[in-house]
Amino acid sequence: MSEDAIERFVGGVTGHSRLVLLVMVLLTAGMFGGMAQLDSGSQAGGTTDMFPETTVAEKADYVSEQYSTQDGEQQSAPAMVYVQPASGNALSKDALLGALHYQQAVLDADAVASEIQTDQPTSVANLVASRIAETPDATLDEQITALDAATDSEVASAVRSTLTADSEALALLPRSYEPGTAHAESHRMLFEFTAGEDGQPPSAAQRALYEAASEREGFFTLGEHARAAGSQQLNANTMELVVPFALVSILGILAFAYRDVVDVIVGMIGVGVSIVWMFGILGWLGVSAGMTMIIGPVLIAGLSIDFGFHVFTRYREERGSEETIRAPMARSMRGVALALGLVTVTAAIGFLSNVANPVGSIRDLGIGITLGVIAAFVIFVTLVPALKISIDGLLERVGFDRRNAPLGSGSFLRPLLSSSVTLARKAAPVIVVVALLASAGGAVTWTALDQESFQQQSEPAAEWKQDLPEPMGWDQPAYSQHSRYVQGAYSAVATDASQRFQLLVEGEVTTDGSLDAIAAATDRSVFTDSRSRESLRSPVTVIQSVAATHDGFAETVAAADTDGDGIPDTDLATVYNRLYEVAPEEARQVVERTDGEYRSLRVIGPAESAGMTDDRIDEVRAAATAIEDRGRDLQATAVSQAAVLDSQLDVVTDGIIRVLVLALAAVFVGLVLIFRRVHDSATLGVTTVVPILMVTGLVVGGMYLLDVPLTLVTALLMSLVVGLGIDYNIHISDRFAQELDRGREPVDALRVAVTGTGGALLGSTLTSAGAFVALLLHPHPQLQSFGILVVLTLVTSFLVSVVVLPSLLVLWARHTSAVRTTAQPTTVAAARSDD
Template identity: 25%
Template sequence: MDAFFKGLGRFIEEKRALVIIASVILLAGAMFGATRLTWATGMETMVNTDSQVYRDYQEFNDYFGADTVIVLTRADGLTELVNLGNVSQVDAIEQQLSGQDGVLSVVGPGFALRQAMAQITGAAVLPPDQATLNAILLDNGEIRPEMRNFFPTDTIGIVIVTMKGGVSQAQIDSLVSSAKAAIADATFTGVQGSVTGASVIFSEMQALMTKSMSTMISISMLLMLVILAVVFSVRGFFAWRWLPLGVVAIGSIYAFGMMGWLSVPITMVSMAILPILIGLGVDYAVQFHNRYDEEARRGETVGEAIIDSVRHIGPAIAIAIIAAALGFVALFISPVPMIRQFGQMLVMGIVACYLVSLFILLPILYIHDRGKAAKTNGNNTKPLAEGRAGLVERGLGKLAPWVIRNPVLIIAIAVLCTVAGVALDGRIPTETDEQKYISQDLPLMKDFNELAQLSGGSAAFSIMIKGTNVTSPGALVWMIDVEGKILSQSAVPVIGASGIADTVAQINQGQIPETQAGIDQALSYVPALLKGNLLTPDNTVANITIRTGPGIGTEQLRELKNVIQNYIDSPPAGVTATVTGEGIIGLEIMNSLTSGRTEMTLLGVALVFVGLFLLFRFNAARALIATLPVAMIIGWSSIVMFLGHIKYTALTATLGSLIIGIGVEFTILIMMRYNEERKKGETPEVAMTTAMTKIGRAVITSGLTVVGGFGALLFARDFPILTDFGAVTMINVGFALVSSLVVLPTIIVAVDRRKLEVIKARAIETTTVK
């Protein structure tokens, strides 16, 4: 390895022009690849598209649609709400939206009034005057119960637009735009309109994500500038300490270019990648820059400093990169697609940042310092003076002896915190509602939450019934029976279970007709817009929608799902029934985030250990010492999350693997520098003190840059999923620094001392025997 990196350093020195030209060419390709990046905000980012749960959900959506857009109208009072002029404007919006591409049905006040007029006059038109409208809608000055679906309060009106199955995001976006335009063009009096619904949220997501990414990138760059200016001290021009940031900006372009070429989309999770990469990438660049500066201060020529910096720090960073990549690879097993994509982006990003640190930063340093040496000395041999130890080095020099003297205290506290964290981990809740990942203070979320409160609950499950004729008397009677059992069960509050069967029964005075002809006649009275949500045109698939009350928890949903499954296990001959819907998707996500999280963490620890075991030439002790201090942080993190009331999400579920991948770099750098000093003949105490003071500054700078990268996530106010993740990860990186500078040194020295004692004892025994 030493010979390889020495040769690599010489190649960078001799072929610097070629290296930079190649980097520029690759940069052009990366910039073009970045233009191919796409956004993903749908259900496919949370659930495996090849899972049976997803296939059932998509099949149901193909038949009945799942994407809905809600138009809310808010009035100053009941008089304005049911004013004929205002209702006519709402009806005009309904008519306009019903002609939109991809729309399955539009049901609102206009639809309800037209149906009522059709029963009275035989013509589906709006009431001709206010008195007729009031007679249809009101009873003793109050909204009639049968009209509460469209007027849930005396100030709110609702129009529900259901999209056909398989519609594209472009069609949804077009509908949302049309709805907003129709509201803007309406001439309401005392009424205001707005558009909401889950589909609207996803439609607005890209704009929100773009805005948040721009904010995070700007903040992360600013934080890096400040951190590097304050902490990272190198020779020469003051601005030279910002060189790592400029290099990493190029590395980020490479990473995003690879994402574009490999068709890895940007999601709510992966949108955090750029600030993270800036932090990690600056970390790697700082390590190379710091070691080059150290070699130059010793009096080496510019060329020697380049070669020795690559030779000494290159292997350590390479091992750290491989270990980090192995930790991130554990994310690939996650059942959640956007977590897997996050892992892919992390691996590509850290590799890109490592390569630019080698092949861009070092050639720039060489060209600059060689030119400076030529001006001052006429050649490339003038040594550069050793600098005075800074505040950080002096502080670490004082910390090292204390750490070495107190192994029992330090290790005991670290282990106790780890055990406590592991015990608390099971008490940390998991957030599976993707809509909660968005700020609830946004106007569109306020509208959505208000709608949920007005409806009194949510459509938890749907039962998809399939058969050659699901409208046969036997099938409809069975459906009615299932609905009754669901409504009467006591496991979970259910406020509604409805489908085509009870609709037919309502038309036939509460009974299912005994003949197919009677059923067909009843079906002919069901409005097409209403029937489209309950039954396919060929009568082969039907839908039962089950609505639960507000505040239903995951365990209750799971229990209700099991109850429903028992009710539908014995359908009539030729009929099959499947439970699907958003509730099933939520349960699937919950399972993925809970079981998958533990597996990812354990796999991350195992992969890092095995990787280091191989890289350290089958030295299990060294691999364990490098891994153990970072693995402890996982327990410490659980304490922070529990005390901070932070839930596990699609992002915080990655914390175990992520912190292993990030933190192991610090332990490897310190361990390898310690070994370098020991090979020079230093005692364990002196070697550790030297290692901590020489590389400690760079490690602390690296840690702070990573903290700064994650700190930028705190400014993504529209996405609590990012702010929570940023806060916890910042603390975890701080833990990684503490573990690397406090826990790791005491373990290394204690183990090394014990090894020396054993060697000395054996030597005494050998001498005695002789």
């Protein structure tokens, strides 16, 4: 945009403020209409996956498709109900009887009875009661009658006889239980339902289990309805503890920075309208909001607050003691509108670089935030100055003086900010070298960052947070307490292979030695789980178990076993053929035969943990590697929820690096072209980009020092660092260039830029960082990492812009001055020769 166009635009806004307000109010009303059409789902048109597709995920789908149709396992979905009585013994007569009465109540519900795959759940109470009734197939009513009639000692004796060291029922008890005793702190009941389309138990059945458990003391579930209630309580806790602290921080810092309640109100109106416009535009364009619903308002609020600081600070700088409002507002907007425009363009470039991200939801997030940045720019160059003119004009007409000093002009902040200019004048090369080394060192730590799919809360909220006066006191959600207890006390349990660690072995599966490779690789602790309801299942174990009961097949195995270890070594196709003849159901579970060809083998290991991660996945991967190392024609893949999530995190991490490089390259080119066009200096654009590189490296180093892991969430935020880091440096460089154009010497121009614009940046940093610091109050480590990373980015960007960038600008000024000095005699000599 040319200077004449900016002049006309600013003149229109400041000269016709009431008309501008009317137009903006009408447009904002239209944005509310767009919000009504907003698609807040995480997917739109199938283009916005939450997670990227990976090879491991494809292999997991392959296992599900090829083997589920063969053994029918995938049709079952488990639901657990836990019994933890206040008496402390879940194996007492009363506790066991209570469990049976609970089963009786839920089985009377149509939602449960119509979907359960067995006549009754699997639980210790059923096993003990059936033993007492001396009828293994006793009905639930018969079990209740028998248990009710038994004495406490008879029940204890039956418990000890039932729960022996080799009993599969041990999987229904906590790991702390000693087999053969009649005391346990809790136990769980397993309901097996027909799986829905999402692979989960029917929602109505889960609701019936949850509601019945909620009515009984000592009973709980961890299904979707319990989780929803926990999320609702968590949101209430956040609103009552974190949000008030964040609002108090924002308003307190804004009050300190502005020292004027009217400017605080006008600025916050601009923030709110910017967010409304972002969602309104998304609604009208039909772009899925998805993750933008959560992250968008946070980022746009921070950027809008920064825009507001620059608008108000520059206006305060420009307004003289005897001036009215419109003229200084016009002068200030002519200067600041260009800077805001530069920030908008380059921030948009940074955010739009996320279209190269492999995760669809992040691509949509990049689009959404870009629209929010553009919306904030429009609001703060139209609505906010027009509203400021109108309100200040009204207040001054009734006798209020609306002149205020800008932040950074006080006796404390001005010397503090200007000290970086003095330091740059005296030791610019040293500062730049130290900053480059620090950022390079930080960038190197990228490979040392801990990688996790998700951070999980393992400890309850600190007692002091729970002891705060209401309503701020943190009420520990029952779901969180129960979830932590189960994860710590119980071994994982699964009703089908989809909930277990699995190995998919592909390639030449009939090659000699293939089964030996599988047997050797699975002879490790991860595939041995004494509490598992089902032991290791593989082609080797199935072949051995069938051979033990079928003499003809045993002869086939013996003929193919050249070393006598019970594992066929050669002629495996014949062994597989014979296995399919004598035991087709067992064969289909572990050997894939399609169109007469054997294409893959499956190993089914122990149940996977219920959480998002499982440390045992590394050992399962090692088993896959061992198979490939021993069987040269085999390809083995570890398949499980944890494996899929880890592979997706690797893809996201690689995508973040690609996005960062693309963003930095695009910003570099954009700033060079823009500064060449606006300030007639491409090298000034290059100088402005360098601190952004430094911020990226320093933020990575800060993550390493503060033990912030690289998760799917923090990896996403890393892709937005460039967009956040651009803002501060552009404001300083642009103001510096403007002051040079006004005829100031470089050091004086830099001092004005750092104390004037730097004061606005300080206010913006304190406000945004103060809001995100509130996240540290949240007990969940994922939100704490979110807060730490954003605060780290904001503070680092500010410090680099007011400490390192001045030194770079001093060196740039010296270089350009030297170039002009060198060029001047040459020009004179050439002129003289022409004469």
